[in-house]
Amino acid sequence: MNRLSRLSLAAAAGVAAAVAPTALAHSNQAAAATVTVTAAQPSEFAFKLSTKAVAHGAVTFKVTNGSKAGLPHDFEICSLPAKSTAAATLPTTCGGKKTPLLNQNATATLKVVIAKPGNYEYLCTVPGHAAGGMKGILKVT
Ligand SMILES: [Cu+2]
Numbered sequence: 001m002n003r004l005s006r007l008s009l010a011a012a013a014g015v016a017a018a019v020a021p022t023a024l025a026h027s028n029q030a031a032a033a034t035v036t037v038t039a040a041q042p043s044e045f046a047f048k049l050s051t052k053a054v055a056h057g058a059v060t061f062k063v064t065n066g067s068k069a070g071l072p073h074d075f076e077i078c079s080l081p082a083k084s085t086a087a088a089t090l091p092t093t094c095g096g097k098k099t100p101l102l103n104q105n106a107t108a109t110l111k112v113v114i115a116k117p118g119n120y121e122y123l124c125t126v127p128g129h130a131a132g133g134m135k136g137i138l139k140v141t
Contacts, residue, residue, distance in 0.1 A: 032058035035138070037075055039102065039124065040067035045132035047075065047122065053139040056117050061110040065102040072101045073124045073134065075110065081118030085137045090121050092130035101126070114140050 033054035041048040044067060063075045076098035082090060099108035114120060117140050124134035 032060055034060045034062060037061050037063040037122075038066040039063065039073040039075060039134070040065060040069070040071065043133070044069050044071065045124075045129055045134045047124070047134060047136055049122075049136070049138065052137075053141055054114075056114050056140050058111065058113050059140075061099075061112070062107065063099050063102065063110060064107045065104055067104045070104045071126075072103050073126060073129065074099045074101045075108075076123055076125050077110070077112055077114075077138070078121045078123070080120075081116070081140075082121045082137060085119050087136075090123075090130075090135050090137070092123065092135065093125070094121060094123065098125060117141050 033051075035054060036050035038048040040046070048066075059077075061075060061077065065073050067073060076094065076096045078094035078096040080094070084090075097110060097112050099110050102108055119137045119139055122136055122138055123130040126134075
């Protein structure tokens with residue numbers, strides 16, 4: 001449980017619906033960060049993110065499989081900060097929260113809470129894909 005205790009990544013779809021009454025519309029809370037993710041762009045075994053850094057807290061990933069080859073992909077955000085950000089050292093698997101496997105042009109929304117700043121790896125869990133380049137780092141400040 002230590003892995004989970006250092007960072008809580010919570011699937012928050014249900015929570016968000018439950019705590020979003022109109023009374024909060026004028027609260028001072030920072031808006032949740034949204035990151036648009038396109039899998040398989042600019043090349044088949046890569047991800048394109050709309051930003052490389054977000055503030056810690058609630059983060060929503062809007063993921064689309066932009067594969068031109070028709071391959072399924074998914075998107076996982078790892079629960080623990082990476083030990084190193086050097087691409088060659090990034091693991092090809094991790095514990096975290098992920099989208100369902102997405103077919104070509106399919107989309108999914110992944111809502112997580114990243115409690116602590118750090119450099120968090122993301123990857124595709126399809127065997128061989130992360131090793132082929134479908135991984136990277138999101139900086140959480
Ligand atoms: Cu993939």
